[in-house]
Amino acid sequence: MAKFILNGQPVEVDADPAMPILWVVREKLGFNGTKFGCGIAQCGACTVHLDGQPVRSCSTPVSAAEGSEVTTIEGIAGPEGELSALQKAWISEQVPQCGYCQSGQLMSASALLRDNPTPSDADIDAAMSGNVCRCGTYTRIRRAIKVASGQLEPRTEEA
């Protein structure tokens, strides 16, 4: 029986200790916002926070989360579902195309901004280059991080 805190709530789940966190949260706990992309920690679609640190959940066994806090995309909005500054910026900059990688992008970006409230381009490159976006939204992700960190003004609809 694996025990950890998921988005602030304690959970107990019957799973093989070697089973990756990704599949535990998706299949056993029904949190589908975290995505399977590559299975070998190469694309970042499965990024979650483990005790605040971004990890690739496809390659992190649930045993590593024992007694720890796991945060998924479902856990980054406020208690009433109000969007975080990053999520709002993702909307104002119209970042997602297909959207499949964006949970992972947001989890990497939110860890970045927590540790570094006004990241430079180099900081953004360092924090975000583990996340692949096949639709190619990188320039918008960069802009949204800068909007969320107050370094750029949000886009307006008539632009």
Added chain:
Amino acid sequence: MNDMTPEKKTGALTKWSRRGFIGAGVLAGGGLLIGIGVRPGNPIGELAPKLVGAEGEQLVNSWVKIGVDNVVTAIVPHCEMGQGAHSVLAQMLADELDADWSKVEVMQAPTDGTYVMTDTARMFVAPFTLNAADWIEPTWNGLFTQISKALDVMITGGSSSIRTTGQGQMRVAGAAARKMLVGAAADAWGVPASEIETRDSMLYHKASGKSATYGEFASAAAEQTMDQTPTLKDPSQYRLIGKSKARTDIPSKVNGTAEFGMDAAPEGLSVSYAATIRPPAPGTRVASMDTTQAKEMSGVLQILNMGDFVAVVADSYWQAQQALNTVDVQWTQSESAIKSTADQFNAYAKALDEAGATGGDVAASKGDTQAALSSAVTTLEAEYKAPYLAHAPMEPINCTAHVMDGKCDVWTSTQVPLTVRSALSEATGIAKDDITVHHPYLGGSFGRRLEAVYAVMAARIAQATGYPVKSIWSREEDTQKALYRPAELSRFKAGLDESGSLVAYDNIFTHRDDPKEASVPGIYSIPNTSVRVAEAERYLPFAAWRSVDHSQHGWFIESFIDEAAHAAGQDPYEYRLAMLKDAPRHAAVLKKVAEISDWSAPRAEGTAKGIAIVESFGTIVAQVIEVDMSSGKPKMLNVWAVCDAGFVVNPDGFRNQIEGGIVFGLTAAMYGELDLVDGGIKQSNFHDYKMLRMNETPDITVEIINSGDVPTGGAGEPGLPPAAPALTNAIFAATGKRLRELPIAKQFA
């Protein structure tokens, strides 16, 4: 039957509307429903009951619902795979309807013959092809030929949704609905319809001070006589079209609630999970398998030899995949003589050698190219190679299938839901009417999900097990066992006159798929042109891959034109511009990109710029790429793109697509390559089939020229073709090294 002969191509939108049929009806519980049929007779009488699940055969391509709650719902037949079609199609409808955009919802049309696009599709799309040059005409022919081949295709592809369904159906349905609402209000208020104004889903009569919501008149509007050819707005009247309205699907994509095929969790179904493996060589089958270890592993329910693949079904996907990894499968041998990348290109070279200087099938011919080559002052030759490529969408291939009691339900990401339904019917023996294809959002596609095989595999597994199964392909399976952008070999000869002008252009290559004009340098004025194709065996199965033939030929042609410019000792921008003297739209796009990229400015130390222009899917795109070679390896600094798609409906959404196309094109140019080794594909996952990442992505500036008043071109694909040649042309400008094969990165390792 197709009477859209050239001499009848005037006023085709009116003609089409008359030939089609707009029908209206009352929804259960009130409200107005409008559909556009493709054959005579009001389709709505039969359509309305469909909303509560009845069956019927009427052909209706799109609709709008207006509820008594004043919510306007656009029911969109196209899938949403990141291109924004759901939202922008709704935007087009809402504009003509004068709807309140904040109360517009989008619904994915169900997979039903109601939404079929048959060979009559030509009629629907003809209005948008009217202004196309003759040389691009084959695009349309190719598209409709493909559609016609399958009798029940709902297809999202070809960068076509906005300029076909949007322009010809969503706008017409919106305009017709508005007129009916006005008519109903005029009757009720006893005032002339001409005095009623509409705005934000409200009706107003200024003189009497009366006003009402659309919802209040939705049912009465359904009783109004419908105008079969409603007047569409003039661009000066647009309120939503041409504006960068925020996409309706994006909020769900920032909080994890968007549902992709992978996330299907049908209520009341307890699904098991399948991992599958297909043979490494196309066309081979399972010879034998050893499951000794796998069958003892935790969670494993069944191990199935399906003949053409092996499946392990388990309590979780991870357990299924772990067990599958231990199954030792032996495969039958491929009969192809091609085992390696070298074998493939040798087969191509042989076909081109055999065709010789004048053989092969003619794709385009003008003047006397052989004579012009022999009298040219300067001649040059070049051979270009493009590798096989995978689509690699972020969402791995998957399908959830439930086959029970003669019924089949599947949940899957697909660009062709009706094709999936037919394939499922054939594979399972279940009648089409008893098959339901649910298709949520696609986690990327780029042409990958135009096939049905993965849904068929899932349904066969579910049929074999007798319980619902979610089948997930590993990333490795999708990289190695899919359909592919073909590898291609292309040879050029050019002849220049004493002024350096290109007077002879000869090109022969190995495949001509779609669009047919992709290999034709039709935008340029070249007096003697010979374009030929010599078909050769292609080992891996073909897939349409974002921009299809333009993905190779855009690079081939624009690289070779660059070679000609340098051979002539001329600036590659000026050289192209001189050849665009009969193509004013293209010339304007090229001039604009030179302007915004400061083309004529001196280059910074170690940097250079390259330029390219390609028209594809009706949109002209020119790009300039700035590269820094000072480290000895290419570092991309900037991309400037200028696009003319006629008229852009949602500028920000359009720019997002162009940006994505550029990154997709640059990814392929820098890294994209699948090698054949022992008859299988060597690359397997993102570590060796690399993607461009944040730190490598250049700044991208996209500018739009609206040269027309309707969308004539697409958005999803046209950004891609100029990217690779602009980059390799920049690398040439910096280094003098002409890259004639891709990918780039390994040539600077």
